[in-house]
Amino acid sequence: MRNRVVITGAGVVSSLGDSSVSLQSSLCSGRSAIRPVELFSTAGLGCPLGGEISLFDAEKYLGRRNLRPLDRTSRLVSSAAQLAFEDSGWSEVMRSNEEVGLVLGTMFCSVHTISEFDRRAVEAGPAYASPMDFSNTVINAAAGQTAIVHNLRGINSTISTGTTSGLQAIAYATDVIRSGRAKAVLAGGADEMCFESFFGFDRAGLLCRSDHRAGDFPIPFDKRRNGFALGEGAALLMLEEASFAHERGARLLAEIAGHGCSYDCLQGDDDGAAVAAIALSIQRALNDSFTLPHEIDCLSASANGSRLGDRHEAHGVFTGLNGQTHKLPITAIKSMLGETLGASGPLQVAAMLETMRDGVLPGIQCLQEVDDDFALDLAGPDNKEIDVQAGLINSVGIDGHCCSLVLARCDVN
Amino acid sequence: MSTEEIRATIKKSIANITNINLEEITDSASYKDDLQLDSLTILEIAVDAEYQFQVTIPDDVLSEIRTVDDTVRIVQQHLVLAVA
Numbered sequence: 001m002r003n004r005v006v007i008t009g010a011g012v013v014s015s016l017g018d019s020s021v022s023l024q025s026s027l028c029s030g031r032s033a034i035r036p037v038e039l040f041s042t043a044g045l046g047c048p049l050g051g052e053i054s055l056f057d058a059e060k061y062l063g064r065r066n067l068r069p070l071d072r073t074s075r076l077v078s079s080a081a082q083l084a085f086e087d088s089g090w091s092e093v094m095r096s097n098e099e100v101g102l103v104l105g106t107m108f109c110s111v112h113t114i115s116e117f118d119r120r121a122v123e124a125g126p127a128y129a130s131p132m133d134f135s136n137t138v139i140n141a142a143a144g145q146t147a148i149v150h151n152l153r154g155i156n157s158t159i160s161t162g163t164t165s166g167l168q169a170i171a172y173a174t175d176v177i178r179s180g181r182a183k184a185v186l187a188g189g190a191d192e193m194c195f196e197s198f199f200g201f202d203r204a205g206l207l208c209r210s211d212h213r214a215g216d217f218p219i220p221f222d223k224r225r226n227g228f229a230l231g232e233g234a235a236l237l238m239l240e241e242a243s244f245a246h247e248r249g250a251r252l253l254a255e256i257a258g259h260g261c262s263y264d265c266l267q268g269d270d271d272g273a274a275v276a277a278i279a280l281s282i283q284r285a286l287n288d289s290f291t292l293p294h295e296i297d298c299l300s301a302s303a304n305g306s307r308l309g310d311r312h313e314a315h316g317v318f319t320g321l322n323g324q325t326h327k328l329p330i331t332a333i334k335s336m337l338g339e340t341l342g343a344s345g346p347l348q349v350a351a352m353l354e355t356m357r358d359g360v361l362p363g364i365q366c367l368q369e370v371d372d373d374f375a376l377d378l379a380g381p382d383n384k385e386i387d388v389q390a391g392l393i394n395s396v397g398i399d400g401h402c403c404s405l406v407l408a409r410c411d412v413n
Numbered sequence: 414m415s416t417e418e419i420r421a422t423i424k425k426s427i428a429n430i431t432n433i434n435l436e437e438i439t440d441s442a443s444y445k446d447d448l449q450l451d452s453l454t455i456l457e458i459a460v461d462a463e464y465q466f467q468v469t470i471p472d473d474v475l476s477e478i479r480t481v482d483d484t485v486r487i488v489q490q491h492l493v494l495a496v497a
Contacts, residue, residue, distance in 0.1 A: 066432045069454070120464075128464040132430070132457040 002178040004242035006410055008250040009088025010350045011080035011188075013061075014233040015051045016337060018083065023347070024354035027362035028383050032336040034217055034229045040195040047207035049217070051231030051338030052193050062149065071113045071136050072192040074145040076234035077104060081146050084186055088238035089250060092151075101154030101182045103173040104143040104236075105165030105189030106342040109158070110136055112194035142190060154182055160342075162397035163302075164261075165189050166235070167345025167405055171259035173239050183244045188349075189342035190234035197341075198230050206398065208305055218305030218339070219366045220332035221314060221378050228304035231338025235346035253353050257291060257390065257408040260284020264400040268308055271315075274400075278316025281402035282392065286320075289390075289406035293321040296328065296406070297388045298361050300348040302396040304334035313396050314374040320404075321392075325376050329384045331355075335365040345395040345403065352407055356388045414492065419466070420485045426461045427481070430454060442481050462488050468495055 012019055015033035016026035026033075033051035042048040053076075058067055061079035070078060081102070085091075090100065113136040121129040135141065140158035147156050155176060159169040166189020173187030191197070201207050208218050208227040218229045245252060262284065264277035286293065299317060303310040318325050333351055334340075340347060355361050363381040370378045388409065395403045420440065428435045433448060444450045444458070459475050462468075462484055468491040478484050 064432070066454075068430050068432060068457075124464060127469055128460060130457060131453060131460055135453060 003180060005174045005177045005239050005256045006242045006245050007237050007253045007256065007353065008240050008245050009084050009238040009253070010353060011082065011084030011087060011236045012347065012350050013053065013056070013076050013080045013083070014235070014337060014347060015053045015231060020350040020354050024351055024358070024362070027333055027336055027351060028360050030363065030365055030381060032217070032365055033231065034336070034338055037198070039193060042198070045199065045202045047202050047209045047229070049208065049229045050193055050198065051229055051340070053232060069132055070145050071110065071141070072194070073106065073109050073190055074136065074142040076192060077142040077190045077236070078146045078149045080188065080190065080234035080236045081150050081186055084236045084238050085150070090238065095151055098184060099154035099182065100152050101156065101173070101176065101185035102143055102147055102152050103155065103157045103159065103169045103176070103185055103187040105159045105161070105167070105169030105345070106139065106142060107160065107162050107165050107191050108197050108341065109139045109191070110141050111196045112192065113137055113141070115196050155185065161401045162399040163339065163341050163344055164395040164397045164401040164403040165342040167393065167395035167403040168261060170237060170239070170256065170346060170349065171261065171403060171405060174256045174259060177239055177241050183241045185239050186236045187239050188234070188236035188346035191232060191341035191343055193230055193232035201230055206306065217366055218335055220301065220303035220305050220335050220364055221310050221370050221374060221376070222367050223369045223371055225305040225307060225310060228306055228334065229338035231340040233337070233340045233343040233347060235343050235350050237346060237349060252410040254356055255408045255410050257406040258285050258287070258289025259403065259405040260288055261401070261403040264402065267400040268312060268398065271312065274312040275315040275319060277400065277402050278313055278396055279320035281404045282317065282320025282394070285392070285404035285406050289408065291390055291406050293324040295390050296321065296392045298329040298331070298355065298386055298391050300352050300391065300393045301330055301332045302344070302394045303332040304339045306398070309396060309398060311371065313394065314371070314376055317394065318375045323375070328377055329361050329386050330376055330378055331362050332364045333362060335367070345393065348393050349405070349407065352391045352393060356391065356407070356409055359385055359387060361386050416485065416489060419488055422465055423462055423481065423484050423488065426465060427458055430457050430461065438481060440482055443479055445479070459484065466492060468492060
């Protein structure tokens, strides 16, 4: 029999608040983080909008210390880890007595640092390349730096599967605990907003307004949608083996009932294959959690305003839930946060935890008119009051990755 | 460039890299014992000094750097060598 896995805390650093409570409050009040980017110049680019974290200061969370070895992504992750420890009651003393692992999902992690390192090496010469930046050019830099900052001696893994990285990291950490290889693992994801990734998505024509047509803002599932806005953030969840968490008297926020993943090797070029991959991911999560489609009380969709991606997800959800979607409440929080890449799935989980607690599912901002063939209950920007026993979280990548996770109300005693 | 100008530039660089207050960085401060820096940070300071003053210091000399004074002295020597 496999171990059960519960969530005992969340650490959130986002453009809409630095706790799951403040995030949910912003989402439910319809506050959007999407505005003109100030972190770097967007001159000459098609899209000037993004969801950046204004005035992010890691010292607020980590205290005064030498932060030079940590790039922006590492600072986001280390800050989220600190918040997750505080939220779950894992003191420094507990961390010195018990092993805590870290599984981090990230799409780009170090791409800005890599660029800075290369820029100085090219401009000034290889002899002057920064040794400190070099140590941060690897994709597991943020996970390693965070473990150093917080003295984490357990498993340290980095999952990189595009925008699904964060949810895949939670799934992987769940399996580590299920199999008895760890009792407590921080799991989630992060990505910073930087010029390099912004430029890439803009040139690929994937950002809203980058094709200079309608759809000023990311509007998931709406007929007017024409791309997503890039965001940033970090979200980490404290996952623990259920009986271990119960015995230490931890607050049990929810149980990770099951998860599933799949891959569309045609990467969205074929509608049928893309829909089938999303449906398969959902069905695997349902099977893994022993949940039937009608037992899912709401969906946190991955939809971000992308023309093709949202279409595939709408049909994939319909197929994956055997057509039982006409009365399924759905939210798509990327309408307000933007596409936060590796952080997106864990941020959806953090918001879902709050929906389970306060019974309110955020509406989808600016949604007015849904495509005619989307057989989903997409009500628009209004919040919904619901009682969630089981919630489905979807993460669908632009590169073929699909991951789904079933979160259940905790009944562990 | 005077010794004091070199020292001021190096101290400013150390402060930027380590987040240690400029006033706490004494001339004779040992990177390891006084400032509690690890080897990677010391290497970053040394390479940044090379970059700031556009000198190239051989690896075996770089590894001899232990203090702020060491860094100032070695940079000064290599500035002289560069001019010669």
